[in-house]
């Protein structure tokens with residue numbers, strides 16, 4: 001009986017195909033935009049959270065940043081060679097270790113991992129590759145949860161002896177040694193030969209930009225080796241002018257001890273560094289806080305999206321109501337006839353409600369389809385992998401059917417209340 | 428006891444410009460198997476009376492007994508069931524649904540509270556086909572109403588009214604939109620129904636037609652002014 005009612009509703013809607021389609025259009029677009037936006041927000045969410053998590057939830061990150069003064073100087077395009085010096089120093093790394101480290105006076109961090117970016121050309125035999133060079137200590141791999149794929153990561157001995165070894169990220173390994181196993185082979189950085197002792201598993205971006213956020217395309221060397229072999233200046237030459245920067249440590253990762261507050265460690269570290277610097281050249285990031293901010297932003301985004309979706313469904317619903325009212329007026333005599341044939345008020349109510357629901361059901365299904373297509377097209381254009389939350393499809397249909405039920409009720413009640421005597425009258 | 432019995436029934440429409448007394452103190456009875464005509468000038472209350480007999484509207488005062496049952500006390504649901512099973516309507520303007528085929532229009536009468544259940548059942552379809560054959564339209568079953576002539580449409584409407592095997596047929600000027608030949612044909616069908624024991628109330632303008640019925644009731648301004656036995 002229920003199925004028969006729905007079939008009857010569907011065939012009544014098919015009498016005015018164009019009109020029904022136009023009436024459902026609002027619903028279709030409403031549902032489509034909701035589905036598409038849900039997908040996009042999910043993509044963005046996974047992306048941001050992925051990056052933050054790869055930075056380490058229990059870490060505090062100190063970054064050396066170029067101070068104002070030096071940036072102004074760079075803009076002047078002087079023809080003279082010059083040198084800039086700023087940021088964290090090895091001394092400060094030692095100080096942080098001695099105070100906050102496991103053997104320090106106030107044990108608050110399990111590791112202090114320095115990172116230093118180098119500007120050396122990397123070659124494997126005749127093959128050159130655009131690979132980043134980063135000097136760090138053995139703790140890096142465990143602190144960043146970066147797994148070794150082959151061989152080993154840097155060791156304490158490498159650092160103590162300033163060994164000429166290096167470890168390659170997955171992409172760097174492929175670029176330098178496309179055909180052979182890199183472990184045991186030799187790469188050349190500048191004029192220095194280093195032995196490859198390990199290859200890391202793929203990791204993905206850990207930030208939006210910068211050498212330090214692309215671990216897969218990186219070659220790691222022991223921290224001490226970078227000073228012993230390449231000095232403490234990073235020099236870039238262009239058209240006869242040399243630009244030297246002296247940055248001893250570009251980044252320090254503080255792995256915070258369990259049950260110690262991240263913000264407390266960040267404050268102490270920042271204070272320690274700031275008091276020793278004349279200018280502000282170190283920034284502090286707490287990935288966990290970024291995550292919280294992301295969650296907040298996501299909540300706001302969902303509210304905005306939800307409201308937009310609700311508004312478009314409201315508009316769609318009003319369209320449905322409108323068309324059903326027109327339907328009712330046009331089918332006045334049909335209503336009268338059905339009453340004469342034994343339909344109760346309830347039967348008329350059900351007939352009209354099922355028509356608006358079927359209309360919205362079909363609209364919802366089309367809307368979900370259209371929304372998914374839109375999300376896929378957007379994904380293609382923006383070059384990201386589209387993700388759909390599986391519950392969003394039934395939700396879209398459910399919401400649209402509910403809209404049909406709600407907005408179809410008023411016309412249906414009007415139809416049911418119609419006096420059959422008046423309804424049967426021919427004007 | 429008479430099948431239909433009205434006792435001083437009145438129908439008042441309260442309107443802004445004053446009450447409209449569509450029926451005043453109407454009393455009469457219709458026997459089973461009788462072909463009764465209701466005549467009267469326009470606005471005299473004929474349609475109002477027919478819809479009242481068909482339970483589409485209720486009297487403002489007075490009593491209506493159908494088959495010995497006082498219908499004033501029945502619920503909306505029970506009234507609808509009686510309309511579905513015991514009453515068949517035929518209208519001046521046919522009231523066929525344009526979106527349905529001829530056969531589906533006939534089947535529509537079993538849609539609400541049909542006696543033998545499912546309106547789509549094979550048995551019901553067979554019966555509908557047989558009825559269409561009886562009114563000479565078995566070859567038009569798959570057509571839409573707009574493809575038929577007025578007389579044909581009215582024959583479809585009669586088939587629809589008969590499908591549920593009602594005991595009472597209420598016809599409101601069924602020949603009003605038809606020419607003489609077609610009107611004559613419809614009348615013959617209605618006449619034939621009374622021979623099968625059905626009771627028919629026929630509202631008409633056509634006095635010649637009224638003359639051929641068993642009995643005629645004349646309404647004037649909502650009152651029965653004349654009741655005469657004609658052909659009998």
Ligand SMILES: Nc1ncnc2c1ncn2[C@@H]1O[C@H](COP(=O)(O)OP(=O)(O)OP(=O)(O)O)[C@@H](O)[C@H]1O
Nearest residue numbers: 421422440447449468469470471472473474475476
């Ligand atoms: N729903 C209504 N509301 C108000 N007045 C009504 C209503 N239905 C009928 N009337 C009035 O009741 C009176 C009788 O109407 P009815 O339709 O029964 O006349 P009728 O005899 O069928 O006329 P006709 O021959 O033109 O069809 C008329 O004056 C009409 O205006």
Ligand SMILES: [Mg+2]
Nearest residue numbers: 473474475599
């Ligand atoms: Mg009338």
